Amino acid sequence: MELKIRVILPTVVDVFVEEAIQEFKHYVSDAVEVQVRNLDYGPASVEGEYDEALCVPNLLEKAIEGEKEGCDGIISLCFGDPGVKPAREVVNIPVVGAGEASMLYASLLARSFSVVTVLPNVVPMIENISKKLGLHSKLASVRYVNIPVLELVDKKKMEDSLFEEMVRAIQEDKAHALVLGCTGMMGVATTLHEKLKDHGYDVPVIDPSFASAKMLESLIAMNVKQSRLTYMPPTQKLYK
Structure with a gap:
């Protein structure tokens, strides 16, 4: 069917x-x-x-x-x-x-997770979603790459910025999983996972879409x- x-x-x-x-x-x-x-x-x-x-x-x-x-x-x-x-x-x-789905999956796979999003403007929104889902205690941090949504078409810039913030989330915030905090960040989760793994961090990277x-x-x-x-x-x- x-x-x-x-x-x-x-x-x-x-x-x-x-x-x-x-x-x-x-x-x-x-x-x-x-x-x-x-x-x-x-x-x-x-x-x-x-x-x-x-x-x-x-x-x-x-x-x-x-x-x-x-x-x-x-x-x-x-x-x-x-x-x-x-x-x-x-x-x-x-x-x-997309936000709730990705956070729920992350919560299944790790004791803590960080979301890496676009701008500081959306950080409170993401924190509120985690509270409504009952997952705020697992949210290690919400970080941002300071790239507006409509500029995410520059995949290289986006991927490099995401990787930097993801490493900081793991090292400084004790995140055990990462969530891409914008649905415009399509097509990079697998690459980011492999880059993190090459740097000694075998953690899931969740694509919200x-x-x-x-x-x-x-x-x-x-x-x-x-x-x-x-x-x-x-x-x-x-x-x-």
Whole structure:
């Protein structure tokens, strides 16, 4: 049976769309069709609470549209997990956020983990996600490479900066696993793991896009979705 998932990039620019399409082909099985959609209106990137608030309305519309078009699950492809909780209230298919998925996987594999993200603006957001997940005690640190999301297309600069901060996270913060703190950091996790291993640190490096894909695929295979005791449908009222 073929499955269909919708990956929503919560930005109005399409700079990461083609890369996401190509990467997700490697993340999921051949029986899964992947739709990648970006927003019609909202921010160019999500680098703070304001950006997140602006991207949520159209993200929810895209999620509802995906369910109506027969999708079996939804991914909010941003480490801040924008719109994940409200989307769980309005659709009857599983919804996964890249941030929560990657932190949950990291917590399975190590006693502590660090997230290496883009800018200092998003550090509080990531810390809040770890608290909501009940994983804050395992979060060794949140570090950043000081590269805006839209400049992550320079893969060499991104990879070098990530490696430097990952080594510091291991040596100074006692991290036993590393999480890439932005879904724009696709395609570098394996290389970073090998570089760390060559330097004597055999620790997992979690790609949030990959983590969200496999988590959603597992939930669909298990035929489970969000609890209606936790995520109750919105009450009937006027919305304008």
